[in-house]
Amino acid sequence: MANYGENEAQGKFWNDAPGQSWVKHDAVMNLRLGNISDILFNRLGDVVVANVLDIGCGTGSTSIRLAETLAQEATVTGIDISEPMLGKAREKSANLPSVSFVAADAQAFAFETGKFDAVISRFGVMFFEDPPKAFSNIRSAMKPGSQLTFVCWAPLEENEFFSLPLQTVLDFVPSEYEFVANAPGPLAFSNKEYLMGILQSSGFSNCDIEVVKTTVDTTDTPEEDAAVLMQIGFGARAVREAELDQKRMDDLYQLFLETSRSRQSDGVIKYGATIYVVTANA
Numbered sequence: 460m461a462n463y464g465e466n467e468a469q470g471k472f473w474n475d476a477p478g479q480s481w482v483k484h485d486a487v488m489n490l491r492l493g494n495i496s497d498i499l500f501n502r503l504g505d506v507v508v509a510n511v512l513d514i515g516c517g518t519g520s521t522s523i524r525l526a527e528t529l530a531q532e533a534t535v536t537g538i539d540i541s542e543p544m545l546g547k548a549r550e551k552s553a554n555l556p557s558v559s560f561v562a563a564d565a566q567a568f569a570f571e572t573g574k575f576d577a578v579i580s581r582f583g584v585m586f587f588e589d590p591p592k593a594f595s596n597i598r599s600a601m602k603p604g605s606q607l608t609f610v611c612w613a614p615l616e617e618n619e620f621f622s623l624p625l626q627t628v629l630d631f632v633p634s635e636y637e638f639v640a641n642a643p644g645p646l647a648f649s650n651k652e653y654l655m656g657i658l659q660s661s662g663f664s665n666c667d668i669e670v671v672k673t674t675v676d677t678t679d680t681p682e683e684d685a686a687v688l689m690q691i692g693f694g695a696r697a698v699r700e701a702e703l704d705q706k707r708m709d710d711l712y713q714l715f716l717e718t719s720r721s722r723q724s725d726g727v728i729k730y731g732a733t734i735y736v737v738t739a740n741a
């Protein structure tokens with residue numbers, strides 16, 4: 460694995476089991492995040508763009524959607540710190556010459572100054588050790604006045620996809636869950652004032668944070684849903700930390716299964732979600 464400097468811990472995390480779980484569940488995760496992708500893409504509007512950058516692009520689903528949406532001469536560059544996730548992204552985009560991927564830390568990567576006409580991200584910008592440094596670096600890669608558009612998660616209690624699995628683990632293995640405010644992770648930007656401060660101190664203007672309520676949905680069976688939630692998200696983090704033996708893992712799976720069943724109606728499992736849709740100009 461490459462050396463990810465200040466973001467070494469996140470580099471290790473995303474190249475290890477969590478990144479591999481995303482690869483394994485790539486298709487189902489992209490479907491679950493379908494409503495949120497639509498919200499993100501609607502917000503891009505009909506801006507005519509040539510070169511777009513997708514930050515923390517992971518397995519490349521949004522990069523590929525961008526390439527399919529934009530004019531033929533447009534290019535899409537995805538940057539990510541996770542080699543396994545980029546491996547999947549490259550495999551999926553093999554027939555799309557306008558899409559390319561860079562394995563690097565977006566906080567430190569030496570982007571070509573002023574190259575991009577737009578920058579997007581679906582949940583890929585909350586993991587930086589030094590967010591003002593990262594956002595200043597991203598801004599330097601953008602044409603002056605061009606738009607940054609990304610989505611990130613609102614607080615835990617407004618996101619059942621995270622809170623229900625986490626509570627299931629905490630009930631099973633009683634332990635204190637300590638939320639470290641603003642620390643790198645899915646909820647790093649759940650405090651709007653903190654996020655606004657980062658954008659402004661990184662030199663962005665016209666910064667806007669819109670709160671949008673939506674759902675994370677799946678037509679997976681409860682068995683499939685429970686298996687995904689034990690491997691991805693806040694519940695999964697708590698499962699890994701609990702280091703349970705196989706018998707206890709099987710018992711815990713049954714509890715996840717109960718939750719998944721309780722959320723299913725007419726063949727669809729739904730979790731309430733709240734996101735921030737963030738726009739800002741370089």
Ligand SMILES: C[S@@+](CC[C@H](N)C(=O)[O-])C[C@H]1O[C@@H](n2cnc3c(N)ncnc32)[C@H](O)[C@@H]1O
Pocket residue numbers: 466469470473492514515516517518519520521538539540541544563564565566580581582583584586587
């Ligand atoms: C929650 S995943 C989202 C992936 C993808 N955007 C999606 O929606 O499917 C977060 C992504 O951010 C990437 N990431 C974390 N820190 C990063 C960094 N410093 N530079 C680039 N990518 C990073 C991770 O490897 C991971 O792919």
